[in-house]
Amino acid sequence: MGEFCTIERDGHLLTVTINRPAAMNALHPPANFELHDAFDAFAADPDLWVAIITGAGDRAFSTGNDLVFQAKGGAIEIPPSGFGGLTNRFDLTKPVIAAVNGFAMGGGFEIALACDLIVASENAVFALPEPRVGLAALAGGMHRLPRQIGQKAAMGMLLTGRRVPAAEGKDLGFVNEVVPEGEALAGARRWAEMILECAPSSIRATKESAMRGLEQPGLEAAMMGNYPEVGRLFMSKNFREGPRAFAEKRKPVWTGD
Template identity: 40%
Template sequence: MTDEQAVLVDVANGVMTVTLNRPKAKNAVNKAVAVAVAAAMDELDSNDAIRVGIITGAGGTFCAGMDLKAFVTGELPIVEGRGFAGLVEAPPQKPLIAAVEGFALAGGLEVMISCDLVVAADNAKFGIPEVKRGLAAAAGGLVRLPRQIPPRVAMELALTGDFMDVERAIQVGLINRAVPAGTALAGAQALAATIVANGPLAVKLSKQVIAESGEWSAQEMWQKQQEIVMPIFTSEDAIEGATAFAEKRAPNWKGK
């Protein structure tokens, strides 16, 4: 398989679908995958015609993590400014949905938790088993995961390397929706379509507030929120949304 085929990118109906396409390697991330994903994320953010991204894996597996065979040769699947897999240190500004079939492990879980929403097959498994290989989950498993699920649960995953099933993942808030095996991408596409129907500026800035507000103090949160969201209320889309509601029609969004 050539490097160009390691990641497939498709755009339809305002949704970009990025497919990790190394099924024989359980979609393990090598340098080529990282570079291609980073390029896709750049396109997602810069192209106004694309409103939502989906990342998934080919062959019934989301991602088994870093390509260890490449790692032992000295290759690091990192892109400067984006981090591991061309994603984890700088997720896109627009919504990104993970569609998970099979395993999301190690770096694969870290890619998943870099996304805003997760739709997973009901037989999926999740974990950060790096400690079992003498490694650490340094691409978000140790710092981002405890902010998304209870810290003691994250600690257990990090120290034991054990897997979590879908039922537990739902309980602790690791994923949004569980769907029948084989339908994770369809479920993510349905979720994406719901988002695409909304005002793009409102969606983008709402994501920004939620993503950044965890670092804000109680004293500053209202001011910082207003600084971000005020452009929404004076936008053309706000007028169009209200007008469309009154006229009982679908809005014609401009994203400004």
Template identity: 45%
Template sequence: MSLAIYETEGRVAVITMNRPESRNAMSPELSAALGEAFDQFDADDGVWVAILAGNGRVFCAGADLKALSEGRTAGIMHPEHGFGHFSRRRRTKPVIAAVDRPAVAGGFEMVLACDLVVASTEAVFGIPEVKRSLIASEGGVSRLPRRIPVNIAMEMALVGDTIDVHRAHSLGLVNVVCEPGQALAEARALAERIIANPPLAVRGARQALLDGLETTEAEAFKIATRAGQALFGTEDFKEGPRAFVEKRPPNWKGR
């Protein structure tokens, strides 16, 4: 049985954590399988967007505490890519989280590492590490206060309780709220809206946005300008205006 299922449909890949009997808790083996799946996604020029999902009753319950108690942390926390080979992974393509059920601890930190989030009304989010004398160091105490008000992030970090999908949506953590069982379908629909656009422009806009968050507004303008200039001369840069003039759908090549 594969612990990380990698499937493609057109330009979209779905990567599913497949350890439902353990609530998709991150073991060294699941982490390694996810690393292979994301390596495959990164290397496949024909796939432009990925969806990260979890099989079973929980999206991901965080680290496998049994593995932690046995000292097997190295496999769970990759030195370069972080928790599950994903939380700190450097990448160029968008990833959407499809969260149908709870995403807590490292599971929530994997959600925070995604670019967009679709979640059902049965999803909850939280960083309960403090309850186990741990720190949410894979994005919980670093990315979360950059996404939501600092005092709310502080509450989540110090109390350790979860928030439901409606509060997460109101705070801007979730893009789309859907009915139970529909997160993957809604994530696919969102992915289709993304892949309707040229992939080089999507990747450039994504990176310019992220890089711009880390600097001043003036420097962010420069970053955006450089990202736009990088598209000059590409086939897709020429195809966009040509398709508009010819009144037809564009045929993006990704080059």
């Protein structure tokens, strides 16, 4: 447990909770660096296969950069892995799920967009309001949002800073599931359990291929790309265990290799 975030391990699942509820889980440099360390440890641990990030309390997932801290003269410092330790973490092949409870504003929304799945409670609200305070969504929001929901829908949010409720977020396509208020974390755990039923080597290969493939100019280039996790998949114990378990009509026993 850190000062500004809490860590919970449950088998192969890691849950990271931003723990600044009095500040609506806004992040200042010490919190950003704690999250950086938490996700560094997640990336390096072969026994951790999926992570969930959420916010303490029911008012906010995260309202982004701590503007009060900044207004008082606090320095803006971001770790190499980006805001919340996630927005610049382009080499992470393990899945991360955002459990959004309440406001996900500015950098908080950018953390959620950097995750692979978003599960939102009915009271969740998303926005990139930086232009309204003379700033810009520089932690990936301006680039991830158009890629995830299309140009026109994204520009409608980016150029106005308007607030989007969870139901509209699902309609737009950046929210995977809307759950009753107070159940975002439980919903995220359900998705995590479904992922954990799959071979972790297959999940890593799938995420890497899908994300890196989007960088290619066309379908053929994406399919012919070189993805290291795919090579590791063929060498893994799981590559043999899966077919064997299917033939023996039993549940596979996956390893983290």
